[in-house]
Amino acid sequence: MVIGHGMVGARLTEEIRRRDPDGERVALSVLGAEPRPAYNRVLLSTVLAGGLGAGMVALPAVPGVDLHVGVAATGIDRVARVVHADDGTTHPYDELVLATGCRAWLPPVEGLGGGEDGVGDGGAPAPGVSVFRDLDDCDRIRAAAVPGARIAVVGGGLLGVEAARGLAGRGVAVTLVHPRTHLMEQRLDAGAGAVLAAALGAAGVDVRCGVTATAWDPATGLDCDDGSRIAADGVVVAAGVRANTALAAEAGLAVDRGVLVDDRLATADGRVHAVGDCAQHTGAAPGLVQSGWEQAAVLADLLTGADPAARYRGTRPVTRLKAAGIDLAALGEIESGDELLRVSDPRGGRYGVLALRDDRVTGAVLIGLPDATATITGLYDSGAPAPEDRLALLLGRAVPPDVAPAAEPARMPGSTVVCRCNTVTKNTLVTTWRAGARDVEALCRRTRAATGCGGCRDAVRGIRDWLERADPAGATGADPAREDAA
Numbered sequence: 001m002v003i004g005h006g007m008v009g010a011r012l013t014e015e016i017r018r019r020d021p022d023g024e025r026v027a028l029s030v031l032g033a034e035p036r037p038a039y040n041r042v043l044l045s046t047v048l049a050g051g052l053g054a055g056m057v058a059l060p061a062v063p064g065v066d067l068h069v070g071v072a073a074t075g076i077d078r079v080a081r082v083v084h085a086d087d088g089t090t091h092p093y094d095e096l097v098l099a100t101g102c103r104a105w106l107p108p109v110e111g112l113g114g115g116e117d118g119v120g121d122g123g124a125p126a127p128g129v130s131v132f133r134d135l136d137d138c139d140r141i142r143a144a145a146v147p148g149a150r151i152a153v154v155g156g157g158l159l160g161v162e163a164a165r166g167l168a169g170r171g172v173a174v175t176l177v178h179p180r181t182h183l184m185e186q187r188l189d190a191g192a193g194a195v196l197a198a199a200l201g202a203a204g205v206d207v208r209c210g211v212t213a214t215a216w217d218p219a220t221g222l223d224c225d226d227g228s229r230i231a232a233d234g235v236v237v238a239a240g241v242r243a244n245t246a247l248a249a250e251a252g253l254a255v256d257r258g259v260l261v262d263d264r265l266a267t268a269d270g271r272v273h274a275v276g277d278c279a280q281h282t283g284a285a286p287g288l289v290q291s292g293w294e295q296a297a298v299l300a301d302l303l304t305g306a307d308p309a310a311r312y313r314g315t316r317p318v319t320r321l322k323a324a325g326i327d328l329a330a331l332g333e334i335e336s337g338d339e340l341l342r343v344s345d346p347r348g349g350r351y352g353v354l355a356l357r358d359d360r361v362t363g364a365v366l367i368g369l370p371d372a373t374a375t376i377t378g379l380y381d382s383g384a385p386a387p388e389d390r391l392a393l394l395l396g397r398a399v400p401p402d403v404a405p406a407a408e409p410a411r412m413p414g415s416t417v418v419c420r421c422n423t424v425t426k427n428t429l430v431t432t433w434r435a436g437a438r439d440v441e442a443l444c445r446r447t448r449a450a451t452g453c454g455g456c457r458d459a460v461r462g463i464r465d466w467l468e469r470a471d472p473a474g475a476t477g478a479d480p481a482r483e484d485a486a
Contacts, residue, residue, distance in 0.1 A: 001083060001091055003073045003247070004099030005032025007041055008276030008292035012097060013062045015300035021064070025304050028065045029093075031085055033072035037061065039135060042289050042421075043454060045159070045322050047138050048145075049166030054135050060445075076251035078269055095271055095303055098259055100244040102277040104131035107154070107239045111216035121242065128218040132163050132238045144234045147171035152222045152232040154213050156183040158287070158321065160238035161200065165323035167236070168204040175230050176205050177222070179212040187319050187330040191344050192365045195351040199326045199367070202349070241287070243278045256280055263311040265299045275299055283314020290421050291315040318377065318420050320455045329373045331380050332363030341390045352394045359385045371396030374459075381417045409459075409466040418463065419449035419456045426463060433467050440464055 002009050013028055020026050032038070038059040046052045068085070075084040076096065083091045105121050106114040113126035125131055130140045141163075145151065149172050153164045156178025164176040176183075182193025183200075197207040208224075215223040222230040243258040253267045254260045258280030265273045265281070276292035284291040294315055301310035321328035326349075334340070338355040345351065350368035354361065354376065361380045366373045372394055379386055387393055414427035424447045437443045440461050444450045450457040 001093035001095070002028070002030045002097045002099055003083065004097075004101055004276070004278070005030050005034065005038050005067065005069065006099060006101045006276070007038065007059070007289060008101070008296055009097075009099030010038035010059050010062065011293050012099060012275060012296040012299060013065050015296050016304055017062050017064055019300055019304040019306040023064045029091055030065055030067045031071050031073050031083065031091065032067065032069050034134065035070035036135070037069060040451065041134070042322075044132070044135070044138055045162035045166050046454070047135070048132075048141060048163060049169050049324060050142075051324075054138070057135075059451075073247055076247060076272075078251055078272065081271065093271075096273070097299065097303075098248055098272065098274040098278055099276050100247060100278040102241040102243045104133040104137075104237065105240045105242050106131065106237060107213070109154070109213045109216060112154075112213075112235065112237060125237065126216070128233070129216065129235045129237060132159055132236055133241070141167070141234075141236055142170075145170045145172045149173070149234070150175075150232045151234050151236060152177060152213075152230050153236045153238060154222075155237060155239035156180065156207070156209065157186065157238065157240065158184060158319065160236075161196065161321060162323050163236050163238050164205045164207075165200060165203055165326065168200075169324055174205045175222075175232065176200065176207045177211050177213050177224060177230070178207075178209045181210050183207070183209065184330075188365055189334075189353060191342070192328075192330075192351050192353065192367055195344070195346050195349060195367050196321075196326070196328065198346055199349050203325060241277070243280070245278060248272075248274065248278075257286075263313065264302060265295055265312055273299055281312060281314070283312070285315055285317035288315060288317055288319070290318070293422065316380070318380075322455070326367070327370050327373065328365075328367045329377065330365045331377060332361065334363040334365070338362055339390075341394055343391070343394055354390065354394050356386055356390070361386055369394070369396055377420075378416055381420070382413075382415070409463045410470065412463075418459050419447070421456075422448040422451065424449040424456075429460065429463050430467065433464065434471075438464075438468075 016026050040057040043057045072086045073083050074086050081093050106112050108120035112129050113124055114120040115122035130137050145167050151167055151172050151174055153160050153176045164174050167174045182190045183196050200207050212225045213222055214225050216235055221232045245255040245259055248259045249255045258278055259274035261274050261279050261281050265275055275295040295312050298310045298312040301307035318331040334355040338357050340355055342353040352366045352369050355363040360383055361376055364376050412426050416426045418424055418426055428447050432443055432446050437446045443460055449460050
């Protein structure tokens with residue numbers, strides 16, 4: 001049984017049915033508190049910006065699942081192995097998976113809403129205030145985001161930046177307030193944060209770093225600790241999230257920032273597992289959908305018996321910003337002792353820092369350098385040695401023999417990961433194309449490429465176009481350009 005029908009819960013059911021299509025080994029029952037089918041939360045910023053309608057981010061239904069939408073779990077009896085729901089029903093289980101996700105956090109700012117005292121986490125936002133977590137939030141924000149409206153965004157992490165850029169694209173006057181010294185400080189250094197702020201400024205966002213919101217009043221606006229007052233018709237809060245652990249804690253399971261799990265995604269109770277944003281594993285990067293989906297694949301192997309030796313060992317983090325006109329990627333970790341190379345072109349909106357250890361890419365932050373991003377990400381994924389000319393690599397001008405940019409699919413090895421969210425390789429796309437998926441939509445539907453953040457869609461289209469030119473009949477058994485790549 002699965003509690004939670006968000007992206008990771010839905011992905012887990014899909015992975016289980018891929019391994020057990022007739023339900024011979026696993027009978028699936030799902031409780032989902034949200035009153036709608038599962039959808040792709042990664043694309044919420046695109047919905048907010050108007051690039052996609054709400055119906056276009058829905059995830060496909062998985063057959064053979066007893067799905068209860070709009071039904072929340074209220075308690076777990078681990079002795080009787082029963083889940084209690086808010087509609088009065090009870091649901092027995094042999095194995096239980098918690099995929100309860102996380103909730104948006106309201107900082108302790110007077111007037112934003114929250115707990116019983118109206119300040120901080122624990123309750124609903126106040127009038128004129130919205131968090132940015134689900135489709136209902138998008139609807140509320142878009143209703144307020146009429147051209148000429150003034151909206152303050154509180155929080156300069158990934159979601160705050162995406163929300164601010166999306167609102168600016170709708171003709172809204174946006175002020176972004178962030179208490180740290182630079183934007184996205186958990187993934188970017190100060191130089192990258194400054195270039196990102198300049199890019200947002202060019203798009204019409206007034207960025208104020210080092211400024212903390214102190215009070216919100218719909219009649220007067222948002223007050224800040226520097227003495228300023230931001231005239232605003234509404235506030236969007238994107239100040240972080242908190243894992244939904246209450247259900248697990250009340251059932252006596254160990255929780256910290258999330259539900260504690262081991263490499264089998266199991267809690268101390270071996271029959272209860274946790275995946276996604278609600279789970280805490282030492283190797284999982286928080287907030288990345290790729291972590292949840294890799295966990296779902298491992299747990300599906302274990303629950304179906306497809307691979308009893310499957311273990312989750314962690315996820316190599318890659319963050320992509322989904323904001324119109326801003327190409328930003330942050331991957332791996334940059335640590336002291338690494339070989340570092342940095343270039344900065346604030347006027348041109350370009351910035352790059354590359355970290356290497358033993359001639360391998362261990363981390364990078366890249367803004368406005370799409371060619372370098374494609375090549376460096378390929379090196380990071382494959383672990384191949386970096387070329388000697390580090391500067392040319394960082395500028396996107398050096399391509400080692402075994403790594404090709406996405407713009408050149410003929411030179412791309414078959415093992416190249418095209419879609420990081422779903423670990424879809426060029427080989428998989430070639431095989432799927434030859435099996436009859438001849439357009440981009442069919443390729444994406446069958447392989448799940450571009451169904452996460454959507455950032456690889458152009459690369460998928462490029463491979464499809466190349467296959468159409470190079471192997472129109474699809475009759476050969478090898479890569480049309482490189483037999484060793486398939």
